[in-house]
Amino acid sequence: MGPAARGQRRQAREGTGLIMSTIPRIAMTIGDPSGVGPEIAVKILSKPENRDKALVSLLASPEEVESLAAEFKVSVPLSDVAKQGYVHAIGTTYDGPAAKRGVASIAGGTRAMLDLERALELFKQDQADAILFESLNKSALHNAGMHEQDELRWFARILGYDGFTSELNFIPGLTTSRVTSHVAIKDVAAGINARSVHDAITLLNRVIQGTGIERPKLAVCALNPHAGESGQFGREEIDHIAPGIRLAQDEGVDAKGPFPCDTIFIKARAGEYDGVVTMFHDQGQIAMKLIGFDEGVTVQGGLPVPIATPAHGTAYEIVGQGIANDTPSQRAFDIATGLGRQTQEARVAAGNEQE
Known part of the structure; x- marks a missing residue:
């Protein structure tokens, strides 16, 4: 030209x-x-x-x-x-x-x-x-x-x-994304792999950056109780979630985990994290609606x-x-x-x- x-x-x-x-x-x-x-x-x-x-x-x-x-x-x-x-x-x-x-x-x-x-x-x-x-x-x-x-x-x-998509949920000071969303609980584990975890992390990072936070701090939930207890309660954390986190970290994303989902929202609510990646719908939605039901926003992410x-x-x-x-x-x-x-x-x- x-x-x-x-x-x-x-x-x-x-x-x-x-x-x-x-x-x-x-x-x-x-x-x-x-x-x-x-x-x-x-x-x-x-x-x-x-x-x-x-x-x-x-x-x-x-x-x-x-x-x-x-x-x-x-x-x-x-x-x-x-x-x-x-x-x-x-x-x-x-x-x-x-x-x-x-x-x-x-x-x-x-x-x-x-x-x-x-x-x-x-x-x-x-x-x-x-x-x-x-x-x-x-x-x-x-x-x-x-x-x-x-x-x-x-x-x-x-x-x-046909790329990766995820609903993102916002309340003041905190945003979540999901690796799986509107699927039966019995099908959740099959939807979790390193690539889908990576995609949910990087999508959340990009969207939070769009709200003005240059380098978001992200936490990633485990799937199993106690984050699987080193494989005793399932291997998703070892085989899929941790590798997905490492992929995102290699791209410069400040993501940590996997953390037990029954405690990570306490830290997130206290301001330690800008966003939390969850493995399935209610894992994040219950916490978000308890914290800020009257202020929630959904973004059709990806x-x-x-x-x-x-x-x-x-x-x-x-x-x-x-x-x-x-x-x-x-x-x-x-x-x-x-x-x-x-x-x-x-x-x-x-x-x-x-x-």
């Missing part, structure tokens, strides 16, 4: 704000429209500090946003383009019957899925650096046609991504695009009352912003290398 062509590409990127701006672009959905997601979304976007630190494209119509804002007595300035200080309400491709509030429905699940698909398209078209979605209902999604074991696998299929969501459900029973806690969504917004900035920087770096 000659100097003239490189200059044209640089000018084009500057026109999109990728070089001149460090403000990440967030594609945001209201989640299941029957739940508390819509009301929480307008509350989050009514805060000037949020509109200042990200360019938000919301998958809702201007009329929908204005109606919700009026109902919950907040103000959400709208713009026809993604613009700092405003919200770009880009509408939804869903054109079916309105979903009834407070109940799971095919209409609600279909709207949620279509909005997520549109958000993924915005990322593919280089119009978003991260995605934030409000809470979903798995029954509604299943009835609407989502048959994967969870949203993470659905995202991977839609994106055509995908080409950062995707964050509050860890709570749709809370159908309190829809419309204006009492839904927006703290998890605020934290999800902050995390999506940080990870989106990381994505933006990587895209700029890749573009510069191509020149």
Whole structure:
């Protein structure tokens, strides 16, 4: 590529704000429209500090946003383009019957899925650096046609991504990843090997770095009681987990273990570690929800695009009352912003290398 062509590409990127701006672009959905997601979304976007630190494209119509804002007595300035200080309400491709509030429905699940698909398209078209979605209902999604074991696998299929993925769970001061996730307990051991342990460690390290911690301190859980007692209670720690840790250490990751999972979260809660790698779903989730249930955030880790969501459900029973806690969504917004900035920087770096 000659100097003239490189200059044209640089000018084009500057026109999109990728070089001149460090403000990440967030594609945001209201989640299941029957739940508390819509009301929480307008509350989050009514805060000037949020509109200042990200360019938000919301998958809702201007009329929908204005109606919700009026109902919950907040103000959400709208713009026809993604613009700092405003919200770009880009509408939804869903054109079916309105979903009834407070109940799971095919209409609600279909709207949620279509909005997520549109958000993924915005990322593919280089119009978003991260995605934030409000809470979903798995029954509604299943009835609407989502048959994967969870949203993470659905995202991977839609994106055509077959690399390592893991849900990451955030509470203030601590993040976890999983080597295995939504599988039966009897199948957990078969999913643990040196490579999968390494991948869960390096993914967690990379995501925590995206939140601003340059060199995260990570702990890795054992699978068996007492970390296997030198092989007396199983050899997974010796044959798979410790080798996976060494692979990550060889790449410069500050990871230690394997530690007995019944004590490591005590040290993590005290601040000795920024993240913990767990071997299966409840090994980490029980601890995380005991420590910080009302502040949890989930990140769909490993995908080409950062995707964050509050860890709570749709809370159908309190829809419309204006009492839904927006703290998890605020934290999800902050995390999506940080990870989106990381994505933006990587895209700029890749573009510069191509020149």
